[in-house]
Amino acid sequence: MQLDAHSLLQLWEDGAALDLSMRKLLLLQSAWPLPAPLEWARQTCGRVDWHLLYLRCQWFGAGFDAVTACPACEEQLESSFSAEQICPPGWQLAQLAQGAQVMPHDVMLQGQWQGQEWRMRAPQAADLPAATGLDGVALLQACLPPELAHLAQQADWRAAAQEALLEADPLAEISIGLHCPACGHAWQRELEIGAWLWQDLTRWAHALLQQVHQLALAYGWSEHSILALSARRRALYLQMLGC
Ligand SMILES: [Zn+2]
Numbered sequence: 001m002q003l004d005a006h007s008l009l010q011l012w013e014d015g016a017a018l019d020l021s022m023r024k025l026l027l028l029q030s031a032w033p034l035p036a037p038l039e040w041a042r043q044t045c046g047r048v049d050w051h052l053l054y055l056r057c058q059w060f061g062a063g064f065d066a067v068t069a070c071p072a073c074e075e076q077l078e079s080s081f082s083a084e085q086i087c088p089p090g091w092q093l094a095q096l097a098q099g100a101q102v103m104p105h106d107v108m109l110q111g112q113w114q115g116q117e118w119r120m121r122a123p124q125a126a127d128l129p130a131a132t133g134l135d136g137v138a139l140l141q142a143c144l145p146p147e148l149a150h151l152a153q154q155a156d157w158r159a160a161a162q163e164a165l166l167e168a169d170p171l172a173e174i175s176i177g178l179h180c181p182a183c184g185h186a187w188q189r190e191l192e193i194g195a196w197l198w199q200d201l202t203r204w205a206h207a208l209l210q211q212v213h214q215l216a217l218a219y220g221w222s223e224h225s226i227l228a229l230s231a232r233r234r235a236l237y238l239q240m241l242g243c
Pocket of ligand 1: 071072075182183184185
């Protein structure tokens with residue numbers, strides 16, 4: 001799971017031209033290569049986010065610092081939380097060290113609504129590019145069998161389906177509870193863990209390229225040899241240069 005600086009930089013460059021949904025699959029495939037390239041796309045949204053959260057912890061640590069505007073009074077709030085705080089009970093990131101927890105089959109949900117039985121599969125990563133949020137009509141229609149697709153038009157049913165979905169795939173929506181000390185408002189902030197990881201990777205890549213630039217200018221070393229240095233050695237050389 002720990003990639004060397006050169007591989008991680010290459011991964012960032014490869015993903016730069018992709019949209020977020022494809023970037024997520026690229027990150028997962030690089031960490032846990034599956035035989036069929038699109039197998040990751042068939043995993044549920046929660047499984048995908050669980051693995052991305054694990055990668056975030058491995059590469060950039062388990063701490064999160066966020067600045068959020070209070071939706072009620074617009075006060076800017078700074079908050080810090082850890083990966084454990086956003087993981088539902090029973091979902092242990094450490095289990096992933098053994099390898100990807102890939103589920104080969106669709107995860108099915110079922111329930112009763114207005115006396116009618118319904119069933120659908122849990123949304124998968126491949127469903128998301130066309131959808132906005134897990135309660136989107138288009139997303140739910142894609143997951144329902146055709147004869148039940150009309151259910152997605154009903155707001156009440158969507159709320160029930162959302163509940164069943166989060167029970168079956170708890171990390172499909174990751175959020176953190178926030179409280180505004182200025183006005184007392186409390187709310188849940190959703191976290192798009194894939195976007196978060198990508199932002200961290202981009203920040204890391206920019207900082208690393210800045211280091212390469214400074215060391216190459218000072219010593220005339222190639223990018224390849226600078227990336228082959230450990231982070232500690234790069235930092236020491238930069239310190240000697242007064243950077
Ligand atoms: Zn407030």
